[in-house]
Amino acid sequence: MVRALKRQLLILSVCSLNIACASIEPWVQPYERENLADPIMSVNRNPVASAYTHHAFGAREGSRGADGGAGGGCGCN
Amino acid sequence: MVATKLKHLCFGLLCLLVGLSSLDAAVLPQERADAMYHSYQGGGMSIDGPSILLRKQIGNSFSLSANYYVDTISGASIDVLATASPYAEERTEHSVGLDYVRNKTLMNVSYTSSSENDFAAKNLSFGLSQDFFGDLTTLSLGYSRGNDDVGKRGDDSFLEQAERQNYRLGLTQVITKNMIMGLSFENIADEGYLNNPYRAVRFLDASSEKGYRYETEVYPNTRTSNATALSANYYLPYRASIYAEAKLFSDTWGIDATTYKVGYIHTFSDEWIVEVRSRFYSQDKADFYQDLYQRSEEFNFRARDKEMSTFSNVSLGVSVTYEFRFSATNWLKKSTVNLDFDHVQFDYDDFRNVLADAPVGDEPLYEFSANITRLYLSLFY
Structure with a gap:
């Protein structure tokens, strides 16, 4: 009973979030994204070099993970 | 525990992504070919080799990528000099990947295999990213699973294995027409033989000539980290x-680390891009x-x-990029020649240089510096 209620609440939450998201207007229009689409704004401008750089540091450090971003946001991911 | 929560979170986000899909299109990665020579010189080590990356679109929905990478290793770090002889070996890595775009969703799968004469690793990775809120936000999820076969030179009977799982979550947000921010999280869980079979610990032994001897390292066989x-x-x-x-x-081994990076990218006319950067790491x-x-086998680990x-x-x-076109009618949209160079200084707080002539302890x-160089040609078509 409790589990079913939780599931319904989850579905309701997801639906509410969808509706809320749908009502948010983009505050940067596609025609305003010229600067964001410039390669100098890319988080991974040269994948072959950045992969090597992560490897070079990663092999000599104890930390790992969360290297590189998702990209995107300007229709250029 | 964290991994379980992350799995649930990923599933919830996946449901959300499906609900947010609309008919506008995301974009496949740019078609390009890169040929790179890389070099690492420092700490007694010399590592260099080529890396070739090809990416080609197939139809309007698929993009195929392949990477061939080689490390040619010679010399020896202080760890090796203290306990063994300098050596030379080669590591070869092959990767293939496929990206698929559908509406605002970009999916990818990739497979990587790496081999040395004493080590082999395989890794399968899945990724999913979704643009929404008018393409101002990109949410990405990823999962990888890898297996290592660990051998040891000079001991054919030595064979150990390790497994690794990565869970990734990323969010990129356009803040203004001039600013973009990213947040990424990755959980990695390892299980199996996580030692380096060539590394050893030293312990006091008054009966030995140096006053200490070496014995094999022993690591826990599980490790979970969050970044x-x-x-x-x-x-x-x-x-x-x-x-x-x-x-x-x-991570669960007690390592805490911070990394800070800053950089400035400047352009000169349409041909030159110059980047200067700095990176600070501590753990x-x-x-x-x-x-x-103090003695042999003092602790379990x-x-x-x-x-x-x-x-x-x-x-x-510093990085310097020169962009050019072979000719106006050429099938190549543009080409770049790039040179990246980093100088790194490592300073250790509790790792001593045993090669120095000094009383035990x-x-x-120890400290050393290294130079990392990448020279590569990129063709965009």
Whole structure:
């Protein structure tokens, strides 16, 4: 009973979030994204070099993970 | 526990992504070919080799990529010089990947295999990213699974295995027409043989000539780590940009680390891009790390691998890119020649230079510097 209620609440939450998201207007229009689409704004401008750089540091450090971003946001991911 | 929660979170986000899909299109990665020569020189090591990356679109929905990478290793680090002889070996890595775009969703799968004469690794990775809120937000999820076969030179009977699972979550947000921010999180869980079979710990032994002897390291056979990175890129009023990133890391071995990066990218006319950057890294040692143990097998877990110690490094780097076209009618949209160079200084707080002539335990702390160079040609078509 409790589990079913939780599931319904989850579905309701997801639906509410969808509706809320749908009502948010983009505050940067596609025609305003010229600067964001410039390669100098890319988080991974040269994948072959950045992969090597992560490897070079990663092999000599104890930390790992969360290297590189998702990209995107300007229709250029 | 964290991994389980992350799995549930990923599933919830996946449901959300499906609900948010609309009919506008995301974009496949740019078609390009890169040929790179890379070099690492420092700490007694010389590592260099080629890396070739090809990416080609198939139809309107698929993009295929392939990478061939070689490390040719010679010389020896201080760890090797203390306990063994210098050596030479080669590591070869092959990767293939496929990206698929459907509406605002980009999916990818990739497979990587790496082999050396004493080590083999395989890794399968899945990724999913979704643009929404008018393409101002990109949410990405990823999962990888890898297996290592660990051997040991000179001991054909030595064969150990390890498994690894990675869970990734990323969010990129357009803040203004000149600023974009990213948040990424990655959980990695390892299980199996996680030692380096060539590394050893040293312990006091008055009967030996040096006053100490070496014995095999013993690591826990599980490790779980979490890393979170926050980054920002800002476009300046002229054609230039600045960026910064902060990353926090912690794991179940007791290692806590922070990484900070800042950079400035400047353009000269349409042909030249120059980047200067700096990176600051520091970490606390693993709970079971010690430079010198009081006796043999003093603790159940023992490490003297300098990557497990307390240390910091600072790097300064510069990149120069020259962009050109072979001709106006050529099928290549553009080409670039790139040179990246970083100088790194490592300073260790509790890893001593045993090659120095000094009383046991009073040797100077180890430090070294390294130069990392990448020279590559990129063709965009």
